[in-house]
Amino acid sequence: MKPSLDQIVRLPSLRAAPLLLGRYLTRITPAGPVKVKIVETEAYHQDDPASHSFRGLTPRTAPMFQSGGRLYVYFTYGMHHCFNIVTGPAGVGEGVLIRAAQPLAGLEIMKANRGTQDVRNLTNGPGKLAQAMGITDTSLSGKILNKSSILLEVGEPVRQADIISGPRVGIRQAADQPWRFYIKHNQYVSKNP
DNA sequence: TCCCCGATTAACT
DNA sequence: GTTAATCGGGGAG
Numbered sequence: 009m010k011p012s013l014d015q016i017v018r019l020p021s022l023r024a025a026p027l028l029l030g031r032y033l034t035r036i037t038p039a040g041p042v043k044v045k046i047v048e049t050e051a052y053h054q055d056d057p058a059s060h061s062f063r064g065l066t067p068r069t070a071p072m073f074q075s076g077g078r079l080y081v082y083f084t085y086g087m088h089h090c091f092n093i094v095t096g097p098a099g100v101g102e103g104v105l106i107r108a109a110q111p112l113a114g115l116e117i118m119k120a121n122r123g124t125q126d127v128r129n130l131t132n133g134p135g136k137l138a139q140a141m142g143i144t145d146t147s148l149s150g151k152i153l154n155k156s157s158i159l160l161e162v163g164e165p166v167r168q169a170d171i172i173s174g175p176r177v178g179i180r181q182a183a184d185q186p187w188r189f190y191i192k193h194n195q196y197v198s199k200n201p
Numbered sequence: 202t203c204c205c206c207g208a209t210t211a212a213c214t
Numbered sequence: 215g216t217t218a219a220t221c222g223g224g225g226a227g
């Protein structure tokens with residue numbers, strides 16, 4: 009029995025993260041639609057020192073504490089935006105960072121947004137992905153998927169054997185936990201093991 | 202109020 | 215492999 013997307017986003021982030029691989033994300037930008045396939049995710053939860061939700065609910069992280077199926081967008085390093093799909097029930101602060109994706113449609117729009125012609129360099133990192141999809145501020149944070157300019161679709165199945173897990177990227181706390189998931193051999197994963 | 206540093210990226214050596 | 219760019223969140227005082 010395959011869980012629906014609605015069921016998946018209500019799961020704990022650790023279970024939802026691998027199940028979000030292969031899903032399609034569409035963003036309706038002013039220039040037109042942009043579509044990608046999720047190929048890399050990371051799980052963050054409330055008891056995880058590396059998670060923004062670890063220190064409790066704040067104005068910035070409030071969306072993480074809402075029910076699954078929303079967006080959490082944050083700004084970091086003074087220049088980059090990244091976004092999560094919020095998971096779990098209301099009252100629990102967790103989410104899945106979408107780290108990388110494979111461009112499917114709207115390539116010219118993404119090239120313009122990123123300022124490069126190199127397709128493999130459009131969406132192979134969380135900051136790059138957000139920029140390619142035209143997410144350049146936090147106004148989408150807290151918005152509901154499929155009821156805003158971002159749509160999550162079933163996409164294509166990923167074989168269990170093609171899902172690799174390992175340590176997350178760019179964190180110091182809990183760096184040993186294998187809470188990063190990605191599609192084996194996919195060219196658009198941000199970093200190889 | 203001040204201060205440190207980050208779920209990153211690109212441009213260096 | 216190293217580091218500058220650049221800003222806001224949130225803990226400390």
